Amino acid sequence: MVGGSSNKVDTVHETSIRVNTGSSSTMEIHKVCLPPNKTTFQSIKHNFSEIFFPDDPLHKFKNQKPFTKFLLGLQYFFPIFQWGSDYNLKLLKSDVISGLTIASLAIPQGISYAKLANLPPIIGLYSSFVPPLLYAILGSSRHLGVGPVSIASLVMGSMLREVVSPTAEPILYLKLAFTATFFAGVFQTSLGLLRLGFIIDFLSKPTLIGFTAGAAVIVSLQQLKGMLGIVHFTPKMQIVNVLSSVISTEKEWSWQTVVMGMSFLIFLLATRHISIKKPKLFWISAAAPLTSVILSTILVYVFRAHTSAISTIGHLPKGLNPPSANMLYFSGTHLAIAIKTGIVTGILALTEGVAVGRTFASLRNYQIDGNKEMIAIGVMNMAGSCTSCYVTTGSFSRSAVNFNAGAQTAVSNIVMAATVLITLLFLMPLFYYTPNVILAAIIITAVIGLINYQEAIKFWKVDKYDFMTCLVAFFGVLFLSVQMGLAIAVGVSVLKILMNVTRPTTVVLGNIPGTQIFQNVGRYGDAARVPSFFILAIESPICFANSTYLQERILRWVREEEERIVANKEQDMKTIILDLTAIDLDVSYNFAAVTAIDTNGLEAIVEIRKMLDKRSYKLVLVNPVGQVMEKLESSRTLELFGEKSLYLTVGEAIADMSKRLKIEI
């Protein structure tokens, strides 16, 4: 088939033709080089491995002994075997320091984020114990600090609260949270195993920046409950509801809470500011939350007779994570929402975890396998859902502190987990007087850092569409809902891709006098149209989404050219050359324009030919790439076009057609 088509392309080979009277260069004519003949199975296999294994994860296993293969496999699934054997005391020292540092952040964060998800504070601590241990064994990042994160907590809280009230039905709510966590884990693991990790790429940066900023505003507004000491707060998340609820409950505001909240908020923001200005002082902002918790607890304890208006955490049960596998919920009316919440929080958790892992890996020059990370995070969440944990992932704030504190391996996560263990076993009564307002202040400080307006300004400068996507995500989250905002922004991003495909560029080419060069006449002033010819180039694959457009656009080009010719009284157009690709063997590159074609595209070409034929123009194709050539052949489009309608280069086409149509050029 391929051989047959290349014969056809050869039709003008015997003649060596001079084109363009101004030039004295004789054209060298080469044979077009078709791709090696592949069977259907081979090409499917090739496509498959390019889609699912672009990083060739098995390359290490090639040409190895079975035992080495087994060891490598073990190391692949449990990276701890990779770095474990080289572990030494010096590394341990660094890891202990960084582990303790992140523990001091993890404990107040755990309690606060659990509240964000409408869960009991203790769940946040449980979630900072089991998952980090598992990640230390399974994860390939050395700097990821694992635990609950604000965005996933917020999304879980807002999605579940839409169907079940956490105050009216706390047990059902808890069950749904664990179930959602379980499904998040299943979803994450499946993405990794099926090597569909690229799905998280569809959350583009503008989407994420806009979404995160919107969620940060929503979260901060939610904290007004804690900051103002409001008792009866709206369960809704939308900005309008929250603000009207804040105003209507003015009578419930407690001045003691407000004063305490504002003081600590200012303290936390100030420490954050210092750490941003002087990155070496990162430990100031890392230690601030625990300091605030301790200070505020002491204050409330000392003045407990006068601070009854300040609500506190109260009694927390001592002890390790209780098993919760029996609380998973696999049937009933709320299963659908649990699965949906699991998928949405799962994908958000993955996005944060993988992005954070990649960021720090790139700073220390090692690589993260996205699909493997997904399996690690997924397994961690599945196991977490059976041990009273909710959705966890690599947290940006925790990982940054971990990295800055000098973490060397995942052992820092183990140290953190051990610290949380001690807290769980012995220190829980100390939180009795911790005021809720301090948790609100910690959350606000954490999420304010997520509003990345500088990046949004950069989008505006660099790419207006990205800026728009970012705004859509932001306002979608604020005024519709967290998941709607996300969905719309993803839709807008995908729409851009589809738009690019739906509206491919077509350009008119002209000859640069004295050369064999054909350039875009719109861009190169000296490129001149060749009389009697009209040369069009298509710069995209031709497929169902653009075949109608291309038909219309090409006819419009032809019509405009006719009008131009009449207006300028030029020579009539006789032949239309459709340049399908940029292959040219006299020249440096091998870039394909029409890199692919489908059956709709093939029909469009036939249709264009038919329409031009009716207007007595001759249509000539120039240089389809291998794959397109094969399809032109197998669909018998070439037969329809006849022999003298396919050339290797625009130059050859012009030379030969001129001779045949007796056109003087």
Next chain:
Amino acid sequence: MVGGSSNKVDTVHETSIRVNTGSSSTMEIHKVCLPPNKTTFQSIKHNFSEIFFPDDPLHKFKNQKPFTKFLLGLQYFFPIFQWGSDYNLKLLKSDVISGLTIASLAIPQGISYAKLANLPPIIGLYSSFVPPLLYAILGSSRHLGVGPVSIASLVMGSMLREVVSPTAEPILYLKLAFTATFFAGVFQTSLGLLRLGFIIDFLSKPTLIGFTAGAAVIVSLQQLKGMLGIVHFTPKMQIVNVLSSVISTEKEWSWQTVVMGMSFLIFLLATRHISIKKPKLFWISAAAPLTSVILSTILVYVFRAHTSAISTIGHLPKGLNPPSANMLYFSGTHLAIAIKTGIVTGILALTEGVAVGRTFASLRNYQIDGNKEMIAIGVMNMAGSCTSCYVTTGSFSRSAVNFNAGAQTAVSNIVMAATVLITLLFLMPLFYYTPNVILAAIIITAVIGLINYQEAIKFWKVDKYDFMTCLVAFFGVLFLSVQMGLAIAVGVSVLKILMNVTRPTTVVLGNIPGTQIFQNVGRYGDAARVPSFFILAIESPICFANSTYLQERILRWVREEEERIVANKEQDMKTIILDLTAIDLDVSYNFAAVTAIDTNGLEAIVEIRKMLDKRSYKLVLVNPVGQVMEKLESSRTLELFGEKSLYLTVGEAIADMSKRLKIEI
């Protein structure tokens, strides 16, 4: 900004360098030609008009007097003013003949298709009266035969029956059908007015072929009720339910019905076969349905004493379309399903109408403006919903007969409408004894023609993915539901586009000895790697959906190259050249590979540079196109890269880098 960047590109301009010792050609160095500087507004305007007005529908209005503009506008919205003035007796004669021919088809089809949508047969006749009249005024196709069509009827029937039983609540069902028709019209008109006509392009040919074949099977199976004379038939559409219902109701089968049905089915299929074999005898199959209706009615009337087992249409009210605007349903529980049904049937009706219009327009060499056709069909359906009509569009079978019978203008639709009018006013009692089985036979004959297995075989030969899409649509419709099958097939088509974008091709380039040509080393055997250099070309826009993939893939290329160098003991790699485009001014083409980049893409480039830097490789970019260049500049990526990292051609990059790094080549 643009000027500044072009200065940077110029950095190697002063030197004229010889590359590649085998060649004696001296490189001419050209300035890269940036696109004319546009303001944000200008470029948005340009993009907007390319997206929404690719066919430049207003070009006729340019440079015209106001009155001419008004006339042209009138002709634009009411094409009847365009051809009306040239109308003559000869045209009328052709139109009367073709109009009568399609009326003979339209009457039995109208009755049958209404039954397919679970509507009273008379609605099908009403729908063949008002809409054709409106289309004659508004439509731009001269050959479209307007009326109810099988696919839209089936989809409406199946979607509405899921929520409301047409036998238990006939009035509500009728209301929903009119409401769905109204929303179909609103949706169609909006698509046309907003110039979003390209949305129907997303129903690719493989999707439509698979979907139509699936629907045809479903429809044919539904006709078993009529063909076998079954009284208690399942209301479900899925193949499994229907077959089990047919078997379980075996006792209800009526042999008289079966005999009559099979005889007429064979007659109809035979006439269809004759017309396919000899297209000149098209009138045989066109007249067959009416002949069958007349013959079978006479038969049942004559033997009425013995044929009580054969169910007949029964009493039909005489008279014109009653108004039905008061039956539209704008609130209540079923509004959502009415809107959904309207959108799905609306889009299917559009797809058929526009495709049929384009097919016959192309045969007679005139053009159809897709967006305008949508407005015409939409208005026709909105008006239809107020005059007791359900969804109508240009029907393939009717239009083919119309075309073959010699129709010249939309007057043939008026003649058809007039004939239907006479039928409605005077002939309704004649249908009293028309057996339902004949309608089933007519439907089966009509839909069997829609199963285009030859096309499916062609997909298999030409494009395996298209074949798969076709199968997905087919089996989706058969085993899930009509709308699910359609949705999944559209998803599969779009997935292919996204896959193409997500996994762009990257190729390694090598130099063809003795030339300045750099070609894909995998494809061109004589292309040789340049020692110390590694040249990669990217063949797609870089955006959020592929930036992570590209990072991974490029690092894998680098790793594989390192391994190859070690294995072959070649000279170490020092510089990696990333070829962003195919612009080369020595050469014939101006095709861009990386035609666009977004903020994710820019970051990916920075990230790749950082990673290569850590491995002490130098990264050099070659020749970004104008738009990409602007973004590299405005995002300050160029600053980061420094001056000597951007070249016009691969040849220049190699020459200059060799000199600077003192590499011998």
